[in-house]
Amino acid sequence: xxxFAVLASVVDALDRAGIVHMVSGSVASARHGEAxxxxxxxxxxxxxxxxxxxxxxELHATEMYVGDGTAALLHRSQFNVIDTASGWKVDLxxxxxxxxxxxxxDRRRPLVLGGVACxxxxxEDCILSKLEWAATSGSExxxxxxxxxxxxxxxxxxDEYLDRWAPxxxxxxxxxxxxxxxxx
Numbered sequence: 001x002x003x004f005a006v007l008a009s010v011v012d013a014l015d016r017a018g019i020v021h022m023v024s025g026s027v028a029s030a031r032h033g034e035a036x037x038x039x040x041x042x043x044x045x046x047x048x049x050x051x052x053x054x055x056x057x058e059l060h061a062t063e064m065y066v067g068d069g070t071a072a073l074l075h076r077s078q079f080n081v082i083d084t085a086s087g088w089k090v091d092l093x094x095x096x097x098x099x100x101x102x103x104x105x106d107r108r109r110p111l112v113l114g115g116v117a118c119x120x121x122x123x124e125d126c127i128l129s130k131l132e133w134a135a136t137s138g139s140e141x142x143x144x145x146x147x148x149x150x151x152x153x154x155x156x157x158x159d160e161y162l163d164r165w166a167p168x169x170x171x172x173x174x175x176x177x178x179x180x181x182x183x184x
Contacts, residue, residue, distance in 0.1 A: 004114030006064075006088040007041055010081055011118050013058035019047045022108035022119040024093070026145065029130060031113065032123040033148035040089040044121070046105055047073060047094075100165055104129070123153045124161050131171035131178075143178070150182040 001009075007023075014021045023031075025042030047055060052073045059066045059081055067079030069092065078093040095101050108119040121129070127149050134142035150157075166172040 001083045001086045001088065002114075003041065003088050004116055006081075006083045006086065006090060007114065007118070008116045009062055009064070009083075010041075010043065010059070010090045010092075011116055013055055013062075014043070014045065016058050017047065017051045017054040019045050019051050019055055020105060020119075021045045022105060022121050023111075023113065024121040024126070024129060025091070027113070028121045029126045029145040029149055031111070031120060032126055033145060033152045036145075036148075039087075040091055042091045042093060044093045044095055044101075044105060049073060100128070100168060103165075123149055123156070124158050127157075127162065127175070128165050128169055128171065131166070131174050132169045135171055135174065143174075146178055147182065150178055154182055 011021070021043050022028075023041065024044050025040075026036065026038040027041050030036055030038065052069050056066065056069050059069075063084065065080070065082040065084055067081070069079045071077075072079040072092070072094055076094045076097055078091050081090045081092060082088070095105055104121065104125040107122045107125060109122060111118060111120045113120065127146050130142040130146050130149075133139060134146070162175060166175045
């Protein structure tokens with residue numbers, strides 16, 4: 001199964017369960033910036049407990065490995081769905097319980113990705129999320145993704161939005177430095 005076939009299967013299950021979702025992470029940043037290889041697909045989801053049960057029932061009907069979604073919802077963490085034949089992995093990330101994450105999900109955009117109708121995080125939210133992840137993980141890959149996003153999207157970005165949320169997320173200095181770098 002291809003990455004897009006796995007994405008289609010999971011998005012179909014999310015839609016049948018009525019769960020709001022969006023593609024995020026490296027797939028979203030590659031779509032808005034420069035393409036790079038990835039081994040998984042990140043989807044932020046915002047299910048109710050009832051919707052989670054429907055989703056798990058739908059996913060268990062497939063031939064994929066399904067992690068513990070009930071525990072992920074309880075702890076507002078994540079769980080995996082893995083196509084055992086191809087190895088493609090989807091990380092289903094429960095939306096964090098904070099104002100930025102609510103706004104981020106509200107700002108998602110519709111997109112057809114590899115033939116799959118889905119929702120994707122905005123370029124600004126990709127930047128903020130990747131900077132936040134880089135700050136906690138020390139991942140240079142996240143910083144490279146932000147550089148790519150700034151290079152491709154610089155004149156299209158909502159700078160007021162970035163300036164409002166970067167200090168809240170503790171990434172204002174990193175964003176300022178990368179903007180200066182992109183502007184030179």
